[in-house]
Amino acid sequence: LPPSLGQLPLAMRKSIKGSLLFGAAAVAFASGLSDPQTDALLEQLKAFEAEFGRYKETSALELRRAKKQSAIEQGVLTERLAVLEATERRRLHINEAEADEKIAWNEGNWTANAAAIADLQSAADHTWLILCGSLVMFMQAGFAMVEAGCCRAKNVQNILMKNLVDVCIGTMCWWSLGWGLAYGIGEDENNSFANDAQFFGHGFTEVDENGKFTPSNTMVNWFFQWAFSSATATIVSGGVAERVQFTGYAIFTVVMTSWIYPVVVHWTWGYGWLSGGTDYHINPTGFLDFAGSGIVHMCGGVGALVGSVVVGPRNGRFDADVGEAFAPHSLPLIVLGTFILWFGWYGFNCGSTLAMSTAAKGTLAAQVAMNTTLAAATAGLVVLMLRFAMFRKYDIGGMCNGILAGLVSITAGCGNVECGSAVIIGAVGALLFQGASSLLQRLKVDDPVDAFAVHGACGAWGVLAAAFFDWGTGVDYFNGWNGWECVSNDDGCIKGAFGEAVAANVVEVLAISGWTAGMSLAVFVPLRLAKLLRADDETQEKGMDEAKHSPSKAYVMSY
DSSP states (O other): OOGGGGGSOHHHHHHHHHHHHHHHHHHHHHHTOOHHHHHHHHHHHHHHHHHHHHHHHHHHHHHHHHHHHHHHHHHHHHHHHHHHHHSGGGOSOOOHHHHHHHHHHHHHHHHHHHHHHHHHHHHHHHHHHHHHHHHHHHHHHHHHHHHHHHSOGGGHHHHHHHHHHHHHHHHHHIIIIIHHHHTOOOSSOOOSSOOOOOGGGTTSSEEOTTOOEEOOTHHHHHHHHHHHHHHHHHHHHHHTTTTBOHHHHHHHHHHIIIIIHHHHHHHTTTOOTTSSOSSSSSSSSOOOOSSOIIIIIIHHHHHHHHHHHHHOOOTTTTOTTOTTTTSOSOHHHHHHHHHHHHHHHHHHHHGGGOOOSSHHHHHHHHHHHHHHHHHHHHHHHHHHHHHHHHHSSOOHHHHHHHHHHHHHHHHTTTTTSOHHHHHHHHHHHHHHHHHHHHHHHHTTOOOTTOHIIIIIIHHHHHHHHHHHTOOSSTTTOOOGGGTTSOOEETTEEOTTHHHHHHHHHHHHHHHHHHHHHHHHHHHHHHHHHTTOSBOOHHHHHHOHHHHHOSSSOSOOOOO
């Protein structure tokens, strides 16, 4: 065949070749060629016909296979098309009306999903605050154990009763008046000094004309903040232990939880005059006290100091030959109470994130937990070594108070300082605790549990440290309440915010100390003059349990 025919399909080439051979044989026969030549052409033609027959059979078989495979693939495609057309949301061909319907359906789903996510976030935040508030409430058991262990066995029942009364009276006062003064916002705007709405839980829920209730987040916030208010009153209990009358102490608890502490809370956490702003606020940045070194602990510590001074020392406390008459009667209770308080402090500090529905809040809570742990451990070790250097003996009770001093010191800045700063804050807090404790003994101020040294002195230090050690860049920027980010406006990080925060925190220390001291004096002094504050000498000598309680002893030993 000519080369130009080589590009044709094999079947066509074979057909052409066969036709040519047949034609050549016919020509040879017609031209009278010799028989041998004709026979050769005929034999060649027969061989080709056989070859062509085999090829036709092979081609037919391949064609059947190809048709069969094509039919299979066509069936699969048909089935898939039927499935797609049967699926409402994946229809291949829809008109404009159907498209609009599908878009509306998707938008409805997005709205429903957003609402469901918001519900889950709210549930997570509620669960977090209820859990942390319960931990803070459990700290009352720690306070009770530490205070009972630090005092003499003959007054244990009286100590425990006061701790129970703190919680019960504090609850009723916070519900009736405290919350409203601190956070209750009515129809008017927030006030600078104190608020005047939501007393007795009024307005916590809304009811329409059909009696349908619409709840709010107010109840969970009330619960969490209630636990803090009870702790403040309990701090005072330790400072006046073993010589205060129950009636006088109960009156002070009412005033503390319904007036003194709520006003302090409003100035600060309630967006009062110490918070940041440009209206009636101290300055645009405002104070920083993340979990209450000043708001809770310093307030209670100053109240304990005033109470200790006004009620006077226990009979014989500073006599020359006192010996170990006033030594703690139970170190196991002190250690147990310290562990309980340390455990509950994670609710106190970590819970002050006030939410747990975002990754940022979760990581902040973890940072708070880490700082809290480091400060407590550091302060405990520092006091243990310091007292060993002073007395050449190990003082476990002192170590316990050192741990508490570290916890109080880090409470204000636990959310805005680095872990190394937390170690320093705890160490300095331990030194301040020891200094304040020694100073009060020199001044003959009887504070049986070192309430002022732990909560008052270290609370003030914690407030200042929260500003000094803020992890904002340099000494110009400030992170504060923003945690991971600087205090900023539309132009970026605000320069000068650090100085404003330091000034606000210094004022916080002075304002809370002055307010608490003045109000506490206004309560304790009249009670002392009315002989409702200090227990008489006979009762102190006999012991509060025997004189005032039934049974007459906290411990009944049987052998």
